[in-house]
């Protein structure tokens with residue numbers, strides 16, 4: 001039960017300072033206990049079936065109750081039944097982060113609760129957010145006229161990129177527009193197109209090469225074919241690290257075609273674009289700064305908690321062209337050039353994502369964030385090297401950034417046998433509990449993928465991953481060959 005202040009006022013939602021301090025201490029103490037236990041928690045969590053989830057259905061409580069049992073239930077009963085996404089052994093899908101600095105920022109922004117959706121309401125706070133977007137633009141090598149927006153994640157950033165490109169190129173005639181991407185693009189690209197009114201029959205998934213990178217030679221032919229049918233090619237979406245295998249598309253070659261053909265080139269860098277922050281890794285993402293827009297996911301490559309995505313647009317005016325809107329009840333104080341979130345993105349009221357980024361940069365410094373990123377790549381490269389030495393491991397996609405994918409093999413095995421054995425590796429590794437990996441279907445076979453991106457994944461955890469995978473590969477092959 002929270003003690004209201006004053007205690008005899010049933011309509012008051014205020015809490016005394018002492019009570020706030022008690023609740024905050026209690027919460028922080030319990031969270032620190034949770035964080036201490038995270039490295040030992042089963043990497044895949046213990047899971048929860050539907051019956052268990054249904055048992056949680058309840059009506060809204062009419063009266064308040066104590067915080068302690070709620071935190072106990074949340075941290076001891078429910079969180080352990082979920083994937084341990086904040087753990088060092090989480091190398092499945094694309095790991096998220098959860099830096100403490102971002103949690104502090106959320107506490108600060110939630111309690112000060114300033115309105116940062118419109119510049120006029122909180123000019124200095126909006127400017128802090130603009131700073132963080134400029135830092136991102138610098139890291140990505142974007143020019144002065146570039147602008148950015150925060151989104152809830154990579155999917156919404158991709159969606160906003162399609163909106164910008166569509167508005168510029170197609171105006172009201174959306175139906176004739178055609179968008180090109182690769183068979184390996186994240187499914188949010190096709191979804192974004194549909195949400196933006198570009199239907200599936202106007203989205204072309206172009207073939208990829210043996211390393212799962214978009215084949216740029218297929219692009220001009222596809223564009224010519226669509227033009228000959230009276231359609232209007234308007235956008236090409238490439239990936240700075242595909243979700244399946246971490247492939248980085250050939251940006252320069254695509255940018256050349258896009259420039260020649262007048263297409264908007266968007267790079268979905270939700271997984272991998274932040275590696276461009278590290279000067280020594282830039283050659284891996286050559287041509288990225290030429291993009292018309294780039295999706296970033298700070299809740300992946302900047303190690304922040306879920307709910308922080310971003311879109312950078314080379315010609316920042318494009319954001320206003322699609323999102324600019326006036327209202328009779330609001331002052332119009334922003335000139336065309338300054339950062340004003342509600343004029344550049346779909347939302348008006350929203351949280352304050354910029355503070356998560358700002359406080360993180362301020363407390364850690366950019367150099368430390370870059371060092372963490374570079375370390376994740378080095379760990380992935382070392383792990384892939386170690387696994388490749390096993391004769392039963394075929395490295396189907398060596399790491400370009402910090403993600404690689406492999407399958408199991410042995411003499412005389414069919415693809416079907418190998419698929420089954422490769423899937424079995426996942427189960428074996430999961431049963432050991434130290435590491436959680438995921439798989440994908442790519443190039444006509446099943447692959448296990450290892451993605452090193454959690455800030456908590458250090459050398460010892462990646463060594464444990466290699467150990468567990470090798471043990472699993474040997475067991476899987478021995479039971480079949």
Ligand SMILES: Cc1ncc(COP(=O)(O)O)c(C=O)c1O
Pocket residue numbers: 094152153154155156186188239241242243268269270271297309
């Ligand atoms: C390459 C890529 N694009 C887009 C997304 C979607 O990002 P979000 O989950 O933040 O919406 C992901 C998610 O893993 C991704 O890997």
